[in-house]
Amino acid sequence: MVFYFSGTGNSEWAARELAASLGDELRFMPDELCGSMEYTMQDGECLGFVFPCYAWGVPLLVENFIRRLSVRNVSYVYYLCTCGDDTGMTKEIFCRSVESKGWQCNLGFDFQMPESYISLPGFDVDSKEKEGMKLRAAAERMKQAVDAVRQRKCGFFDILPGAFPWLKSRVVRPFFNRFLMSPKPFRYTDKCIACGKCVAACPLHNISSADDKRPVWHDNCAGCLRCYHVCPAHAIQYGWFTRGKGQYLNPLVN
Ligand SMILES: Cc1cc2nc3c(=O)[nH]c(=O)nc-3n(C[C@H](O)[C@H](O)[C@H](O)COP(=O)(O)O)c2cc1C
Numbered sequence: 001m002v003f004y005f006s007g008t009g010n011s012e013w014a015a016r017e018l019a020a021s022l023g024d025e026l027r028f029m030p031d032e033l034c035g036s037m038e039y040t041m042q043d044g045e046c047l048g049f050v051f052p053c054y055a056w057g058v059p060l061l062v063e064n065f066i067r068r069l070s071v072r073n074v075s076y077v078y079y080l081c082t083c084g085d086d087t088g089m090t091k092e093i094f095c096r097s098v099e100s101k102g103w104q105c106n107l108g109f110d111f112q113m114p115e116s117y118i119s120l121p122g123f124d125v126d127s128k129e130k131e132g133m134k135l136r137a138a139a140e141r142m143k144q145a146v147d148a149v150r151q152r153k154c155g156f157f158d159i160l161p162g163a164f165p166w167l168k169s170r171v172v173r174p175f176f177n178r179f180l181m182s183p184k185p186f187r188y189t190d191k192c193i194a195c196g197k198c199v200a201a202c203p204l205h206n207i208s209s210a211d212d213k214r215p216v217w218h219d220n221c222a223g224c225l226r227c228y229h230v231c232p233a234h235a236i237q238y239g240w241f242t243r244g245k246g247q248y249l250n251p252l253v254n
Helices: 010-022 060-068 090-099 128-150 165-179 197-201 226-230
Strands: 002-004 026-028 038-040 046-052 070-072 076-083 105-112 156-158 186-188 207-209 215-217 236-238
Touching: 002 010, 010 026, 010 046, 010 076, 010 128, 046 060, 060 090, 076 090, 076 128, 090 105, 090 165, 105 128, 128 156, 186 215, 197 207, 197 226, 226 236
Parallel strands: 002 026, 002 046, 038 070, 046 076, 076 105, 105 156
Antiparallel strands: 186 236, 207 215
């Protein structure tokens, strides 16, 4: 079974590739959070998690999902994390999260994929050339990840911690999660055409339509920025630094 979360489609692409190659069932975490969250694995079946790296760690939604998850007959656990650059101590954060359930994480892979974070100065989507290069490299890397899971490799982590992982994951991440993940800074500009695409695209159904069909953001936000990237009029902004930034959706799943 492969559980996944994705905002702009990179992790969805990875989860779909993985599940198709392994013949595993695919489940979208936000949808599963609305159900009983109780599962039983078949003998020898792998329990996989695919998610984007947020602030050099596991997204809070994924941590919450794992906390609430109840799975019987777990024998092999792995994760696959997609990122724009590097993942800091995501491996440690993920492993601790599954250890609190009494499971051991056997394998982890980080995948560098096109950038989706645009909310702070210095961050923007990749150029089309870089995006293409990352997507091609990810497709190659996927073969290695599938092989490693098929072989049930244990204690195998092919990850991209980058520079200063402790500082990023232990100092910046808590600050980021506390102050920079709120949905409050979302707004639409006068370019909004009231098409409702952001409403339909939000993976948590956290955006509703006002009487004039313009978006209204509520509090249950994963911070994935899908609404920003999906807007055909590029009318959604987040805070003060997204003006003039690009948009990105994984072209292989969107
Ligand atoms: C809120 C947020 C935080 C992010 N933090 C990181 C990060 O710490 N390191 C990194 O390399 N990429 C980071 N990214 C980029 C994403 O991890 C990357 O683009 C990922 O592949 C997006 O996956 P998705 O398309 O499945 O949503 C961040 C993106 C968002 C939206």
